[in-house]
Every structure is written in C-alpha cells, then in structure tokens.
Amino acid sequence: MYKILFALAAFSSLFGSINGQVKKPNIIIINLDDLGVGDVSAYKKGSLNTPNIDFLANNGVRFNKGYATSATCTPSRYALLTGLYPWKNSQAKILPGDAPLIIDTSLMTLPKVLKKANYTTAVVGKWHLGLGNGTIDWNKKISFAPSEVGFDYSFIMAATTDRVPTVYIENNKVVGLEEKDPLFVSYQQNFDNEPTAITHPELMTKMKWHHGHNQSVHNGIPRIGYMKGGKNALWVDEDMSDVFLEKALAFIQNAKSTHAENPFFLYFALHQPHVPRVPHPRFVGKSGMGPRGDAILEADWCVGELMAKLKEWGDLENTFILFTSDNGPVLNDGYYDDAVEKVGKHTPFADLRGGKYSLYEAGTRVPFITYWKGVIKPGVSNAMVCQLDFTASFAHLLGLPLPAGDGENQLNALLGKSKKGRRELMIEATGRLAYKYDDYVYIPPYKGSPIVETVQIENGNAPEDQLFNLKKDIGQRVNLAKSMESKLAFMKSKMALLKN
Ligand code: NG6
Numbered sequence: 309m310y311k312i313l314f315a316l317a318a319f320s321s322l323f324g325s326i327n328g329q330v331k332k333p334n335i336i337i338i339n340l341d342d343l344g345v346g347d348v349s350a351y352k353k354g355s356l357n358t359p360n361i362d363f364l365a366n367n368g369v370r371f372n373k374g375y376a377t378s379a380t381c382t383p384s385r386y387a388l389l390t391g392l393y394p395w396k397n398s399q400a401k402i403l404p405g406d407a408p409l410i411i412d413t414s415l416m417t418l419p420k421v422l423k424k425a426n427y428t429t430a431v432v433g434k435w436h437l438g439l440g441n442g443t444i445d446w447n448k449k450i451s452f453a454p455s456e457v458g459f460d461y462s463f464i465m466a467a468t469t470d471r472v473p474t475v476y477i478e479n480n481k482v483v484g485l486e487e488k489d490p491l492f493v494s495y496q497q498n499f500d501n502e503p504t505a506i507t508h509p510e511l512m513t514k515m516k517w518h519h520g521h522n523q524s525v526h527n528g529i530p531r532i533g534y535m536k537g538g539k540n541a542l543w544v545d546e547d548m549s550d551v552f553l554e555k556a557l558a559f560i561q562n563a564k565s566t567h568a569e570n571p572f573f574l575y576f577a578l579h580q581p582h583v584p585r586v587p588h589p590r591f592v593g594k595s596g597m598g599p600r601g602d603a604i605l606e607a608d609w610c611v612g613e614l615m616a617k618l619k620e621w622g623d624l625e626n627t628f629i630l631f632t633s634d635n636g637p638v639l640n641d642g643y644y645d646d647a648v649e650k651v652g653k654h655t656p657f658a659d660l661r662g663g664k665y666s667l668y669e670a671g672t673r674v675p676f677i678t679y680w681k682g683v684i685k686p687g688v689s690n691a692m693v694c695q696l697d698f699t700a701s702f703a704h705l706l707g708l709p710l711p712a713g714d715g716e717n718q719l720n721a722l723l724g725k726s727k728k729g730r731r732e733l734m735i736e737a738t739g740r741l742a743y744k745y746d747d748y749v750y751i752p753p754y755k756g757s758p759i760v761e762t763v764q765i766e767n768g769n770a771p772e773d774q775l776f777n778l779k780k781d782i783g784q785r786v787n788l789a790k791s792m793e794s795k796l797a798f799m800k801s802k803m804a805l806l807k808n
Pocket residue numbers: 341342379380381382402436468470519520521532582583635641642
C-alpha cells in the first residue's frame with residue numbers, strides 16, 4: 309500500500325494535477341517491423357533521412373541500448389504486451405497466419421494493466437500473436453483476439469504482410485467480406501485449382517520470390533500460405549500505411565470524444581519495412597534505395613502525420629510516446645526487391661554485428677526513443693532498456709501494483725531521469741538464448757551454420773562459448789571467452805539462474 313501511495317505521489321508531482329485530480333498521460337507505442345538502428349537518421353549511422361522519427365529522438369530520449377527481447381516478431385511482441393520472457397512460452401515462435409492466440413487470456417497484459425487505470429485501448433497494425441483457439445473460421449466472428457488481450461478496439465492484420473490471409477480484421481471480423489465469397493486459409497495444402505507462384509509465375513507482376521513466399525499470389529505478390537475467396541476483403545498493399553494511419557487517428561478522435569475523461573493507449577504496430585515492401589506510389593523512388601528505403605520514408609511520414617494531429621488536437625503535452633522496432637534489420641528477406649543491390653552506403657545495421665534472426669547485437673538492439681513534451685528532457689541515454697519493461701513501468705507510472713512477470717519498473721530510465729537501466733537481460737533468436745549483464749554478453753555454443761544463408765546474416769552460432777564486452781567492442785569482434793575465464797563463469801552461472 310505504501311508503495312502505491314508513494315508512486316501516486318511521485319506521479320502527481322511529475323505531471324501535476326488538474327482540479328486536484330491527477331491527469332494520466334495518453335500512451336502511444338509505435339512499433340516498427342524490422343527497422344534497424346542505422347535506419348533512423350537521428351542515430352547518425354546510416355544515410356536515409358527520417359525527419360519525423362528524428363523529431364521524437366531529438367526532442368526526447370534516444371537510447372543507444374534499447375532492446376527487443378527477440379530477433380523475430382512474434383516472441384518480441386509477446387514480450388512487449390505481456391512483460392514475460394517469450395522463451396518461457398514454447399508457442400512464441402514466428403507464427404503462421406492461421407495460428408491460435410498464444411497469449412493466455414488470463415494474463416495481466418499491458419493493455420489490461422492500463423484498463424485498470426481506465427484507459428481506452430487499441431491496437432492498429434501488425435498483430436502476429438495468433439487468433440482464435442483452434443481452427444479459425446474467417447467468415448465468422450473471431451474470438452480469442454486482441455479483445456481478449458485487453459484491447460477495446462483493434463484493426464489488424466493477422467500475421468505479416470507476406471502471410472495469408474491478406475485481409476484486415478476490425479474488432480473480430482474480417483473487413484469487407486461478402487457472404488457470397490467466403491474466405492478460406494490453409495498452411496497445409498492448396499485449395500483445388502487455386503493458382504500459386506509456382507503454377508502461375510506470370511501472376512507475380514509486382515514482385516518475385518527469392519526464397520519461400522511462393523504459395524498464394526495476391527496483388528501481384530506471392531505470399532506464404534494458401535488462400536481462397538474473400539476477394540472483396542483482400543487488402544491493397546500500397547494503401548496499407550494510409551489505412552492504418554486513418555484507423556489510428558480515428559481511434560484517438562473517438563476515444564477523446566466518447567471517453568473524454570479517460571486517457572487512451574494506442575499500440576500502433578506499423579508494417580514497414582518488413583517484406584514485401586510495397587509503399588504507396590507517392591513514396592516510390594524517393595529514397596534511391598528501392599522499396600526498402602521508400603517503405604521507411606513512408607513509415608517516417610506516417611509518424612509525422614500522427615504527431616501533427618496530436619499537436620493540432622492539443623495532445624502533445626499529455627501523451628507519452630515510445631518508438632521502437634520488433635527486431636533488427638534484414639535486407640533480402642525473401643523477395644527480389646533490390647534491398648541489397650540499392651543499399652549503397654546506407655547501413656541499417658549501424659556498427660552492430662548480425663541482423664534479424666541473430667543473437668548478435670543487430671538482432672535485438674533496435675531504435676528506441678521516448679518522447680513526452682514538457683516531461684521528458686531531450687537527451688541521449690546509455691541505460692539498457694527493453695520492451696519487456698513497458699508493462700511494469702506503466703504500472704508504476706499509474707500507481708498500480710507491479711504485475712507478476714519478468715518486466716522491471718524502468719520508468720525513470722525510460723523518462724531519461726535515470727542513467728541506470730536494466731543490469732541483465734536474456735535475449736532470444738530463433739529459439740536460442742544469449743545473456744547480457746552490464747556491458748557483457750554471453751552466447752553459449754550452438755550447433756549449425758553460423759550464417760543464415762538465404763538472408764546473409766550471421767546468426768550467432770559458434771561451436772565455442774562467445775563473450776563480448778560491448779562497451780569496448782560494439783561490433784563483437786573480440787571473443788573474450790578464453791581470456792576472461794572468471795567473467796565467463798560468472799555469466800554462465802547468472803544465465804543458468806535466470807533460465808531456471
Ligand atoms: C520468415 C520469412 C520471412 C519473414 C519472417 C518473419 C521465409 C523464407 N522467410 O520465415 O520473410 O516473414 O519469417 O518475420 O518464409 S517477422 O518479422 O514477422 O518475425
């Protein structure tokens with residue numbers, strides 16, 4: 309009880325009060341898909357220009373050591389929304405588009421915590437945490453959806469832009485579906501006589517597959533998984549950014565008008581720059597780096613539009629914005645889209661080793677920015693922060709008891725008020741784990757190729773122990789496992805402790 313009172317007192321002195329009532333901030337988490345540290349120009353590592361994301365970074369806190377828990381989407385997002393380590397849930401692996409919901413509906417999730425403080429909650433964008441509790445009938449109301457996880461409103465894609473079904477789902481229903489043309493989805497087998505990228509390569513008018521992605525074709529782009537029917541419901545990739553932005557803004561307006569006394573929470577999960585990269589024509593050719601660069605410029609524009617509206621609506625001072633990415637970057641992730649050929653001098657990976665799918669830093673060290681006008685002082689932080697801690701940190705902010713789980717209250721670090729963040733963190737990449745403590749990271753030996761050949765990324769596999777000092781060696785070139793025996797033993801025992 310004392311703790312709760314104390315937190316409330318801290319809270320009211322931090323944000324002031326209106327008519328004696330503590331005003332809770334709106335919260336927006338903007339989570340990109342596969343964006344690298346070097347893709348954000350505020351990090352001064354690459355050569356793309358992202359002025360709108362830079363605005364957040366330059367007027368908020370830019371974290372140099374901001375982490376996703378995982379080097380792929382599903383586990384990373386699972387941790388962000390639950391405050392639990394994803395490797396504790398065996399289902400938290402890259403999911404097909406028809407997988408059941410992997411978040412236990414009895415869990416105290418991030419949106420559920422916020423609902424305890426009367427927030428109106430929404431998710432707009434990429435979900436990829438499963439839907440339904442068995443086989444989904446896409447033509448009926450879908451339960452076991454964001455609504456059961458704590459979201460009052462949802463407008464999502466089920467999985468990824470490269471996975472079927474390529475439809476939007478709004479509040480448990482596929483948008484635009486017509487009764488006369490039901491939608492069917494399978495990841496096991498094709499439907500009779502339905503064309504695929506293999507049988508009908510001429511259908512790939514916009515993009516061709518490089519690896520995987522050779523099943524159903526929609527909008528001239530081959531995808532993962534088989535799909536039939538639902539023609540009127542199928543999305544237009546080029547319009548996706550505009551659609552998500554419109555839905556996000558409509559949610560905010562609606563939340564403000566119908567629940568004016570309550571703050572809102574928006575989990576805005578943008579789809580860029582994940583494959584297939586298909587930005588709206590007005591962004592095509594703008595980056596000179598092909599679709600990947602253009603898609604990032606589109607996402608940056610989207611952030612700018614959101615910020616402009618928050619400003620227009622007078623919400624900048626009372627909105628806590630967190631910007632990040634679900635995992636690190638990748639160039640060729642399965643389509644011929646010139647990402648490798650046109651990257652030029654741009655370095656999405658910054659000075660980090662690895663990339664998406666990797667236990668090396670570029671897998672999980674992601675762009676990480678917090679912004680809150682009038683509350684957060686502009687700066688750069690070297691505190692280790694992680695998306696795993698959002699739930700606990702918000703609970704503290706709102707004077708609620710910390711939910712059980714793996715998250716820590718790191719509110720002061722997130723607000724830039726403390727230089728200290730986490731001391732330890734377990735990271736995950738395609739089922740493998742590595743352990744970080746202060747400036748060190750320990751990667752146990754793993755069997756298998758040290759490189760994911762298809763995407764040309766070092767995954768962290770090595771037959772021997774790997775130990776790096778990230779402060780001195782951010783590129784992870786000098787393996788200290790042999791020269792620092794006692795440190796290695798310490799890291800191994802700490803990792804074992806956390807794991808069990
Ligand atoms: C991989 C896909 C990749 C991407 C990834 C998930 C193939 C060959 N590769 O299996 O293109 O979709 O899954 O990305 O299919 S994530 O960001 O959602 O984790």
